[in-house]
Amino acid sequence: MKIGIPKEIKTKEYRVGIIPSGVRVLVESGHEVYIEKDAGEKSGFSNNDYKEAGATILQSPKELYDTCEMILKVKEPQHREYDLLKAGQILFTYLHLAPHRELTEILKEKKVTAIAYETIQEGTRVPLLEPMSQIAGKMAPMVAGYFLSAHTNGMGVLIGGTSGVLPAKVLIIGSGTVARNAAKIASGMGADVIVMGRNPNSMREIEALLPENVSTLYSNRYNIEKILPTVDIVIGAVYNTGEKAPHLITREMLSLCKKGAVLVDVAIDQGGCIETSRPTTHDDPVFEVGGVIHYCVANMPGDYPVTSTHALANATLPYVKKIADMGWQTASLQDSAVYGGVNVAGGFVTEEAVAKAHQMEYRELKSIMDNCPGFGGTA
Known part of the structure; x- marks a missing residue:
């Protein structure tokens, strides 16, 4: 899978979605990792650190979004990132959609597969939160x-x-x-x-x-x-x-x-x-x-990006690898935590709490999987 990590543009957001050790794990598993130029600078990682781990450095967010099947972020997309999203693209990040109607509508309209860190749950734990x-x-x-x-x-x-x-x-x-x-x-x-x-x-x-x-x-x-x-x-x-x-x-x-x-x-x-x-x-x-x-x-x-980027990237990597190895649908069917992380897919809200917050139609994820791109297998 082609996995892209853009530079965060939320005001004073200095974290980045992956660290070089995570890049190496994904590349050694056969995936391609693309990092936007200077994305990890404030977290203590140079472009060369990522290149040495096996990543490709891209110059612009458009190039990255156009190239990659999975976008790995820290914070929810900002307004100027909305047009970069593509149908069938996997977006894996903190989303917090319940108070954000506009973003929820954009993800539906774009038919993005939006997987939220904060709703991945292992028993009573929320390991990515x-x-x-x-x-x-x-x-x-x-x-x-x-x-x-x-x-x-x-x-x-x-x-x-x-x-x-x-x-x-x-x-x-x-x-x-x-x-x-x-x-x-x-x-x-x-x-x-x-x-x-x-x-x-x-x-x-x-x-x-x-x-x-x-x-x-x-x-x-x-x-x-x-x-x-x-x-x-x-x-x-x-x-x-x-x-x-x-x-x-x-x-x-x-x-x-x-x-x-x-x-x-x-x-x-x-x-x-x-x-x-x-x-x-x-x-x-x-x-x-x-x-x-x-x-x-x-x-x-x-x-505090040096501390928080390491902590976040270490927690998310096993899920990133599982989704990349299996494809999001197979991963979600085999792992209930990943299943619970999918908030929007195929143009529908698949997280009941988000649908309730915005009075939108809720669809059980399994009921729409057959109509989503990339069903089963790897992407």
């Missing part, structure tokens, strides 16, 4: 602590306090991978941390593994409303596979927050779990609503 969730979780208290400073219009509270002065209080909504990593870092910085979740097993695990300045509380509206007036930082860490994030903090509830408090909505890729959230960028990361600071950068790990 986990490494970036770990990084975003670890980043969240760091960025919140920075924007809590007075010169950014924050409260002027130091997250870890100091001798004779109480530390900041941090509320984390969710008890999954983002929440655990956020709690680990926030507690290590000396904050008083409350993790609110609904999974008793996750909360027991957090209590067992993290220090005594981390406590847990069952998540419901009543408890959130009681806690909000007391906290300095809120980290939204909610994810339901493929679904649009629920608004656990409403616009009305925002009035309960302290002026100058910082809200970090890590769920913004799925639409955000705070009603007043909207996507921001690393160039312009925060905005205020009612005197409350919102940080809603939709590609947080992109700011």
Whole structure:
């Protein structure tokens, strides 16, 4: 299979979809790998690193999209990439389609086979989301602590306090991978941390593994409303596979927050779990609503590309190889995780949560496979 890795063009997105060791694995398996010029530069990889691993360097995204059967990315296609997509082409990347109707319509119209990292699921795990969730979780208290400073219009509270002065209080909504990593870092910085979740097993695990300045509380509206007036930082860490994030903090509830408090909505890729959230960028990361600071950068790990590219590429490679070796249809029939990753195929939405979010027709993937290009075998 001809596999192409374009340079990411989302604002301040420095990650790349593959590392040289992954190129070598694919080339040794008989595949052709094409990399857009300078795609890996910010992640620490030169064009020569990729060439030595067996890749071909292409000068433009158009040349790459025209050449390749599978496009391997990090973030969802941006507007100027829409016209480059081709019918039957495999797009393997983070898609987060539930809050993105226009992109969903484009993928349907183009009859792209769109496979989303975030809906590939192994049992209860989402293995391609986990490494970036770990990084975003670890980043969240760091960025919140920075924007809590007075010169950014924050409260002027130091997250870890100091001798004779109480530390900041941090509320984390969710008890999954983002929440655990956020709690680990926030507690290590000396904050008083409350993790609110609904999974008793996750909360027991957090209590067992993290220090005594981390406590847990069952998540419901009543408890959130009681806690909000007391906290300095809120980290939204909610994810339901493929679904649009629920608004656990409403616009009305925002009035309960302290002026100058910082809200970090890590769920913004799925639409955000705070009603007043909207996507921001690393160039312009925060905005205020009612005197409350919102940080809603939709590609947080992109700011640490050397770490995050390695973590992501190591996780995705086995799936990339399986799809390339077998073709996407055979791979999806043999591996339920790959099957669950297919969000759009043959002009239809095949991820029920996405169809529900946009009130679009949902088709079970197996029912349309016979009408899609490249059924069975390798491509």
